[in-house]
Amino acid sequence: MKESFTSDAPPAPAALAAKVRTLAPSMTRSMQRVAEAVAGDPAGCAALTVTGLAELTGTSEATVVRTARLLGYPGYRDLRLALAGLAAQQQSGRAPAVTADIAVDDPVADVVAKLAYDEQQTLADTAAGLDTVQLGAAVAALATARRVDIYGVGASGLVAQDLAQKLLRIGLIAHAHSDPHLAVTNAVQLRSGDVAIAITHSGSTGDVIEPLRVAFDHGATTVAITGRPDGPVTQYADHVLTTSTARESELRPAAMSSRTSQLLVVDCLFTCVTQRTYETAAPALAASYEALAHRHSPRTR
Amino acid sequence: MKESFTSDAPPAPAALAAKVRTLAPSMTRSMQRVAEAVAGDPAGCAALTVTGLAELTGTSEATVVRTARLLGYPGYRDLRLALAGLAAQQQSGRAPAVTADIAVDDPVADVVAKLAYDEQQTLADTAAGLDTVQLGAAVAALATARRVDIYGVGASGLVAQDLAQKLLRIGLIAHAHSDPHLAVTNAVQLRSGDVAIAITHSGSTGDVIEPLRVAFDHGATTVAITGRPDGPVTQYADHVLTTSTARESELRPAAMSSRTSQLLVVDCLFTCVTQRTYETAAPALAASYEALAHRHSPRTR
DNA sequence: GTCACACCTGAAAGATACTTTCGGGCGGGT
DNA sequence: ACCCGCCCGAAAGTATCTTTCAGGTGTGAC
Numbered sequence: 001m002k003e004s005f006t007s008d009a010p011p012a013p014a015a016l017a018a019k020v021r022t023l024a025p026s027m028t029r030s031m032q033r034v035a036e037a038v039a040g041d042p043a044g045c046a047a048l049t050v051t052g053l054a055e056l057t058g059t060s061e062a063t064v065v066r067t068a069r070l071l072g073y074p075g076y077r078d079l080r081l082a083l084a085g086l087a088a089q090q091q092s093g094r095a096p097a098v099t100a101d102i103a104v105d106d107p108v109a110d111v112v113a114k115l116a117y118d119e120q121q122t123l124a125d126t127a128a129g130l131d132t133v134q135l136g137a138a139v140a141a142l143a144t145a146r147r148v149d150i151y152g153v154g155a156s157g158l159v160a161q162d163l164a165q166k167l168l169r170i171g172l173i174a175h176a177h178s179d180p181h182l183a184v185t186n187a188v189q190l191r192s193g194d195v196a197i198a199i200t201h202s203g204s205t206g207d208v209i210e211p212l213r214v215a216f217d218h219g220a221t222t223v224a225i226t227g228r229p230d231g232p233v234t235q236y237a238d239h240v241l242t243t244s245t246a247r248e249s250e251l252r253p254a255a256m257s258s259r260t261s262q263l264l265v266v267d268c269l270f271t272c273v274t275q276r277t278y279e280t281a282a283p284a285l286a287a288s289y290e291a292l293a294h295r296h297s298p299r300t301r
Numbered sequence: 302m303k304e305s306f307t308s309d310a311p312p313a314p315a316a317l318a319a320k321v322r323t324l325a326p327s328m329t330r331s332m333q334r335v336a337e338a339v340a341g342d343p344a345g346c347a348a349l350t351v352t353g354l355a356e357l358t359g360t361s362e363a364t365v366v367r368t369a370r371l372l373g374y375p376g377y378r379d380l381r382l383a384l385a386g387l388a389a390q391q392q393s394g395r396a397p398a399v400t401a402d403i404a405v406d407d408p409v410a411d412v413v414a415k416l417a418y419d420e421q422q423t424l425a426d427t428a429a430g431l432d433t434v435q436l437g438a439a440v441a442a443l444a445t446a447r448r449v450d451i452y453g454v455g456a457s458g459l460v461a462q463d464l465a466q467k468l469l470r471i472g473l474i475a476h477a478h479s480d481p482h483l484a485v486t487n488a489v490q491l492r493s494g495d496v497a498i499a500i501t502h503s504g505s506t507g508d509v510i511e512p513l514r515v516a517f518d519h520g521a522t523t524v525a526i527t528g529r530p531d532g533p534v535t536q537y538a539d540h541v542l543t544t545s546t547a548r549e550s551e552l553r554p555a556a557m558s559s560r561t562s563q564l565l566v567v568d569c570l571f572t573c574v575t576q577r578t579y580e581t582a583a584p585a586l587a588a589s590y591e592a593l594a595h596r597h598s599p600r601t602r
Numbered sequence: 603g604t605c606a607c608a609c610c611t612g613a614a615a616g617a618t619a620c621t622t623t624c625g626g627g628c629g630g631g632t
Numbered sequence: 633a634c635c636c637g638c639c640c641g642a643a644a645g646t647a648t649c650t651t652t653c654a655g656g657t658g659t660g661a662c
Contacts, residue, residue, distance in 0.1 A: 028610055046382060050649055060612040065650060076649065077619085081347060084382040085389025102572065104579050108433045108440070111576070112569050116428035119565060120421045127417035132409045139409070154593070155466065158459045162560070165456065169554075253470075253586065256568055259463070263564075264420060267557055268413050271403065275412070278405050285554065292455070329639060351620055361641040366621060377620065378648090603662100610657080617650070628639080 016042070016086055018125035019071055021245050026230045027070065030059045034067040038079070043087035050076050102252055118246060119260045125244035126261040130268070138195075138239045139272040141221040142167070145195040148174040149215065151183050151208045152199035155255045159225075159262040160199050166270040169288045170281035183211035190220035197223045201243065201258040203231020212236045225265050227258055241265050317343070317387055320372055328371065334358045335368040339380070344388035351377050420561045426545035427562040431569070439496075439540045440573040442522040443468070446496040449475040450516065452484050452509045453500035456556040460526075460563040461500050467571040470589045471582035484512035491521035498524045502544065502559040504532020513537045526566050528559055542566050 020039040024032060034057045038045050045053055050061045053076075057064070068079035102114050142148060148167055152160030157178040167174035177183035190196055196215030200208045203226040216222045216236035224237035227245045234240050243265055246257035274281045321340040325333055335358045339346050346354055351362045354377075358365070369380040403415050443449060449468055453461030458479035468475035478484035491497060497516035501509045504527040517523045517537040525538035528546045535541050544562035575582045 030611065049647085054612095061649075062612060062651080063610090066611095081382065081385040084385040088386030089389045104576055106576070108437045108569075108573055111572050112428050112431055112433065112436070115568050115572060116424045116565060119568070120424050123417045123421050123424075127413050130413055132413065135413070136409045155463070158463050158466075162456070162459050165459075166556075252572065253590070255467075260564070263561070264417060267416050267420070268409075271412050271416060272409055275405055275407070289554070331640065350618090355641090362620075363622080363641060364639090367640095606659100606661085608657105608659085611655085613652105613654090615650105615652075617648105619646105619648070621644105621646070623644075624642090626640085626642100629637090631636080632634090 016071070016082065018129050018244050021125075022129060022227065022229070022242060023070055025228065025245075027067070030057075030063045031067045031070065033057045034059060034064055035071070038067075038071075038083065042083045042090070046080055046083035046087050115252075115256075118252065118257065122244055122246045122257040122260045123264055125246070126264050129242055129244055130265065131240075131242065134239045134241055135265075135268060135272065138197075138223045138241065139269060139276060141195050141223070141239070142172070142269065142273045143276040145172065145193065145221075147190065147194045148172055148197065149183070149186055149190060149194070149211070149220075150174060150176045150197045150199065151178075151211045152176065153178050153180070153205060153207050155259050156199040156201060156205075156208070156262060159259060159266055160197075162263065163197070163199075163266045163270065166266070167273070169285055170270075170274055170277065171284040172273075177211065180207035180210065183207075184214055187211040187214035187220075188218060190215045190218050192219040192221075194220040195223065196220045197225065198233055198237070199225045199262060200231075200233055201227045201245075201255070201262070203228030203233045205233070209233045209236065225262055227261070241269075317372070317383065324371060328368070331358075331360045331364045332368045332371065335360060335365055336372070339368075339384065343384045343391070347381055347384035347388050416557075419558065423545055423558040423561045424565055427565050430543055430545055431566065432541075432543065435540045435542055436566075436569060436573065439498075439524045439542065439570060440577060442496050442524070442540070443473070443570065443574045444577040446473065446494065446522075448491065448495045449473055449498065450484070450487055450491060450495070450512070450521075451475065451477045451498045451500065452479075452512045453477065454479050454481070454506060454508050456560050457500040457502060457506075457509070457563060460560060460567055461498075463564065464498070464500075464567045464571065467567070468574070470586055471571075471575055471578065472585040473574075478512065481508035481511065484508075485515055488512040488515035488521075489519060491516045491519050493520040493522075495521040496524065497521045498526065499534055499538070500526045500563060501532075501534055502528045502546075502556070502563070504529030504534045506534075510534050510537065526563055528562070542570075 017039050020035045024035060027035060034053065037053065037057050048056065050064050054061045054064050065076050068076045071079060073079040073082065102111055106114070148164075150160040150164050152158075157176070160176040160178065164174045164176035175186070177186060187196065194215070196212055198208045198212040203224070209232055212222055212224065212233060213236045221239075222237050223239045223241065224233045225241045225243060226233055227243045229240055229242045243258060243261035274285070318340045321336045325336060328336060335354065338354065338358050349357065351365050355362045355365050366377050369377045372380060374380040374383065403412055407415070449465075451461040451465050453459075458477070461477040461479065465475045465477035476487070478487060488497065495516070497513055499509045499513040504525075510533055513523055513525065513534065514537045522540075523538050524540045524542065525534045526542045526544060527534055528544045530541050530543045544559060544566055546559065575586070
């Protein structure tokens, strides 16, 4: 029995709070109430029966079961088991130090500490929620790709460029597009064996979905990196990599944590592809490193 | 009421194995088989139903329930919950194997865990090493800046763009330059009251140092974000913000952790500037958020 | 402004898992 | 060898979970 986390079957072990946040937007009101209760008090909810939890949240048994399903469990029974596990874990483990939100009058040192903590949390959530099977499939496609196109606009555009830069360094033919028109005109060139990657936090950025759809229709292997695994973009994605959605506030826009999350996914993609193509990737990496050395001034000291 | 082994009042939380041994002598043969299975593989048994466990141990459902009772639980259901908790607990216990370097033959899941851990470490290091006085000074300069120029090439160029994007959102006039020639020609336009920021991990990237020097000579306030506080770039920097340098390896180029570190610094700069210019920044942020909403497809839900 | 549609929601029936009851059978004691 | 006690599992009984279905509500189109 392997550790593998297949995308729909696997119940989340401890990454439940993260999963609740990720899926919350796609939930209905009643389901959100249930999810909230579950995330807020795992221990308490684990002690409850379906009927009990339904009454507590003012909903029906059916809704509770539906929520459990949405969170990735076969039924409420399994959600309850996971809940018990989670409760035991945070019981024995350290209390998750809940940091307050960043305030307007926080001193500089506090801002630094809070931002660092939040981003660390985002990384942990992302790693816990990442589907390694999907990731493996995406890596396999990239490793043998003839050509790779990456779409992203706004903040995600920078992530797209980051990935393209990395892939170029290991000898892949990769290009990042932030111009939607050029992206589409390039997408029509793709065919089977090529890979197209769309990066969008909202999962509904038309400028990014359109080129992915075109690539998909032309037979390319398509990958979506998004925070909304139920968003429109996944319609045209062979493989979906989910980024985590951290709570945001006025002083901490969503773009900040989504970018952190996206970059981790991108790093994972890159590293795994490097592994699989080590024979060619290693010398390519060394060469690019060597080439850059001449761009630096002579060492001081 | 203490945690003592009173057989009727408290169900055992995690001291289950001990309880099994304690009570084993008073058990009948069949019950011992059940208890043994439970103590031997909590995780596996938690996944089983009464019937399943009965079959596995070659006994009957009634015996399983009796065993659960003897161990202090109201019924099998509750034993199962405790089992799930126990499993999760000893699952989380064995995790500190991520400190090792990434190997070529690491499975995907390990790569994800190690990368996430490393980046978290980088964030912690950066936050700990960041000079809040220097940061405060840079923030003060930015908050009143007439114009902001940001220099960075390669991976740092993306960080520069990220910062520029953010500052633009709160109403500052910021521009990121990755073309060294254009950077220099723009730098000569700067004067006192303007801010120039150079981002370079090595601290010795000529293409970035040169425009910063020009800006410095023209009286602009200059900031360097670098991993080498003793590098050439700091010669022309009024304020130096130090990023952390994590250990690197063949499969994990330095660019990865330096980027993470740089982005945290950039986020700190942005957030603190937003604080100090809250009156104008908040509405600007809200407006940019609003403008983007129309770029998304209608909700799926 | 009205209509139609889709979708959420909960009640109740249906299925599953757990608990209890009860009689058979195996061992020890005399 | 016989009797007694008690362990054990089959089956009936009950609680819990799951599914189905019909009613209601909000949303978009005309």
